[in-house]
Ligand SMILES: [Fe+2]
C-alpha cells in the first residue's frame with residue numbers, strides 16, 4: 001500500500017522498516033502481531049480522542065462545580081491514555097495514528113454533539129460514560145491478555161481508569177433514573193440506536209482507510225495473533241453492555257428490546273439465555289477480513 005504524504009505528517013511514528021528480526025526476538029512476536037497492534041492501538045487512540053472531546057463538551061451541562069471538575073478530570077485522563085498508547089507504539093516500533101481516522105468515531109461524536117445541543121445530559125452520559133467506556137473496558141481487557149508485556153502493562157493501567165469512568169457514569173445515571181425514569185429511558189433508547197451500531201461495527205478487522213494510512217498488510221490482519229477472534233470479541237462486548245445496563249438499573253422492559261435488536265448486528269449474547277435463539281451461530285463476520 002502507498003503511504004500518503006498526509007499519513008507521514010500525522011503518524012506519531014511514521015511508517016518505517018524496523019529491524020523486524022531484532023524486534024521479533026525482543027518481543028517474541030511476528031510482523032502480523034505488530035500490524036495488528038498498529039491497527040488496534042491507532043483505532044483505540046481515535047476513541048480516546050473522541051472521549052476527550054465528549055467530556056470537554058459535556059462540562060457546561062454538568063449541574064454542579066464538583067461534577068464539572070470530575071468531568072474535566074475524566075477528559076485529562078483520556079488525554080493521558082492517548083499519550084500512553086502513542087508512546088507504546090514508539091517503544092514497540094510500529095506506526096500509530098494520533099488523529100481520528102475511521103468514520104464511525106466521528107459519527108458517534110456527532111451524535112454526542114447533537115445530545116449536547118438538546119441539553120440532553122442523560123444521553124451524553126449514556127453515550128460516553130456507559131456505552132463508550134464499556135467498549136473501552138472490553139478492549140483493554142483484550143489487550144491485557146496474550147499480548148507482549150509492554151502492551152499488557154499499558155492496557156492494565158488504562159483499564160483501571162476506564163472502570164472508574166464507568167462507575168462514575170453508573171452513579172450519575174442511577175441518580176437521574178430515580179428522579180426522572182421516563183426521560184432517562186428515552187435517552188437510552190435514543191442513544192442506543194445511534195451509537196451501538198457504530199461501536200459494534202468497529203469490532204472488526206475491516207477498515208475504511210486505517211490500514212492504508214498505517215501502511216500495514218490489510219489482508220493479513222487477524223486476531224489469532226492475540227489468541228482471540230472477532231466473534232468472541234463481539235459476544236464479550238454484548239455481554240459487557242448488558243452487564244452495564246443491569247448495573248445502572250434500567251428497566252428490563254426497555255432494555256430487552258434494545259438487546260434483542262442487536263441480533264441484527266450479527267451477534268448473540270452468551271450471558272442471557274433468554275435472548276438466545278441458537279443453535280444458529282450468531283456472527284458470520286470473518287476474522288482477518290479486511291478492507
Ligand atoms: Fe480512555
Ligand SMILES: [Fe+2]
Nearest residue numbers: 133161162165
Ligand atoms: Fe474513559
